[in-house]
Amino acid sequence: MATNSRDSDLGFLDLVNACDNFRLPANHRADIPLSSSTQDTLVPWTLTQSLDSPVVGLLKPEIIDLLREEEDGSWVIPDPASVPRTAYRVSFHPSIDTPAKRTKVMRKLCEGWRDSGTIYQDIIGPKKWRNEMYPVYRNPFGVHRAHDPKAGDDDSDDSNYAFEMERSACVLFGVVTYGVHMTIYQQTNGNEIQIWVPTRSRTKQTWPGYLDNSVAGGIPSGMSAFDSIVKEAAEEASIDEDITRRLAKCAGSISYYLQTSAGWLQPGVQYVYDMKIPDDIDPMLFQPKPADGEVESFDLLPLHVVISKMKQGLFKANCALVLIDFLIRHGYLTPENDPNFMEIVTRLHGRFHYDRW
Structure with missing residues (x-):
C-alpha cells in the first residue's frame, strides 16, 4: 500500500x-521500428492489412518479435523493407475474418504464453491470469455491445465488436x-x-x-x-x-x-x-x-x-x-x-x- x-x-x-x-508522438506512424532495438516506438495492430482496417491496439516491438515465432499462420507481419513505414501494420491472417475466429486465435496465443513458464509471467502467468474475457471494439467510442453466444447471436463481423481476449493480456496489446x-x-x-x-x-x-x-x-x-x-x-x-x-x-x-x-x-x-x-x-x-x-x-x-x-x-x-x-x-x-x-x-x-x- x-x-x-x-x-x-x-x-x-x-x-x-x-x-x-x-501521449503519442506526432509522427509515430512515420517512425515504425525495424526491429526490437527501437524500444520506444509502436506498431498499429489491425484486423487486416487493408489501409482502412480499424486499429484495435498498439504493439511494442518485443510483442511483434513473439508473434513472429508463432507457427500457426494466424498473423501477418510484413517485412518492414517491403512496406512504406506509414502503412506498416501487424494484423490477423485474412482467413481469421470473424469475431469467433479472432477470439480463438487470441485464446490459444495467450494461454500458450501463460503456460510457457517464461513469457510475461508477471503479467499473464498463472498467478496473474484473470480467466475473464474482455471485448475489443473497432471504435472505442462506438457501440459497446459484445457478442453473446448465449443470447443466440450469430458470428457476424458487421458490428463494432471485433473479438474478445483474456483480461490480463490486454495490456500487452495496448487495447482499450x-x-x-x-x-x-x-x-x-x-x-x-x-x-x-x-x-x-x-x-x-x-x-x-x-x-x-x-x-x-x-x-x-x-x-x-x-x-x-x-x-x-x-x-x-x-x-x-x-x-x-x-x-x-x-x-x-x-x-x-x-x-x-x-x-x-x-x-x-x-x-x-x-x-x-x-x-x-x-x-x-x-x-x-x-x-x-x-x-x-x-x-x-x-x-x-x-x-x-x-x-x-x-x-x-x-x-x-x-x-x-x-x-x-x-x-x-x-x-x-x-x-x-x-x-x-x-x-x-x-x-x-x-x-x-
Whole structure:
C-alpha cells in the first residue's frame, strides 16, 4: 500500500497526470521500428492489412518479435523493407475474418504464453491470469455491445465488436479496456457528503492495499455497463441487486491513457455511476460489506478526509480520477478554487489520439 504521508502535496492535476500520462508522438506512424532495438516506438495492430482496417491496439516491438515465432499462420507481419513505414501494420491472417475466429486465435496465443513458464509471467502467468474475457471494439467510442453466444447471436463481423481476449493480456496489446465505477454516498443533516471507501485486499493482483471507489470492476464480454455495476455491487460489496438497479444512476464516463512503469499501454474507459443513499431510509441498510475477498474493509469517510487521502496518493490511480469527476459534478471542484480546472476537465475525457493510431 502507498505510504506517502505528504498531506496535500498532490494537486488534482497531479492525480490526473499520474493516470493520464501517455501521449503519442506526432509522427509515430512515420517512425515504425525495424526491429526490437527501437524500444520506444509502436506498431498499429489491425484486423487486416487493408489501409482502412480499424486499429484495435498498439504493439511494442518485443510483442511483434513473439508473434513472429508463432507457427500457426494466424498473423501477418510484413517485412518492414517491403512496406512504406506509414502503412506498416501487424494484423490477423485474412482467413481469421470473424469475431469467433479472432477470439480463438487470441485464446490459444495467450494461454500458450501463460503456460510457457517464461513469457510475461508477471503479467499473464498463472498467478496473474484473470480467466475473464474482455471485448475489443473497432471504435472505442462506438457501440459497446459484445457478442453473446448465449443470447443466440450469430458470428457476424458487421458490428463494432471485433473479438474478445483474456483480461490480463490486454495490456500487452495496448487495447482499450472498459470498466464501471460507482460512488456510494450520503449527506448528513448538515449537508456534509460522506462516501463509502473500500480498502483493496492486500492479495489483489493489482494495486493491493490501495483505496478504491465504492464499487468498481471491468465489463466482461457480453455484459452491459449497467449489468456489470449491478454484478460488481453484489459480488464486491454485498449490495442487493434490487437496490443497485433502483438507485444507481449513470453519471457519465471518464477516459484516460495510462502507460505503466514498464512501458505498457493501458487506455481505459470507465462508466461512472452515483448511488445516493436516500435521506428517509436507514443508511446502514446500504452499508457495503466485503463479499468476494477483493476488498479488505469499507469505511464511511467525510468528503474532506477522502480528498486528503487522494492528495496523499492512497487511491488507485483511476479511482482518484473518478472521485475528481465526482467533485466536479457536485460542485466541489470549480474554476474558482483550482486554476487547473479546464485542464482537469478535458483530461478526464481523452480520446487516446485514436485518430492517429
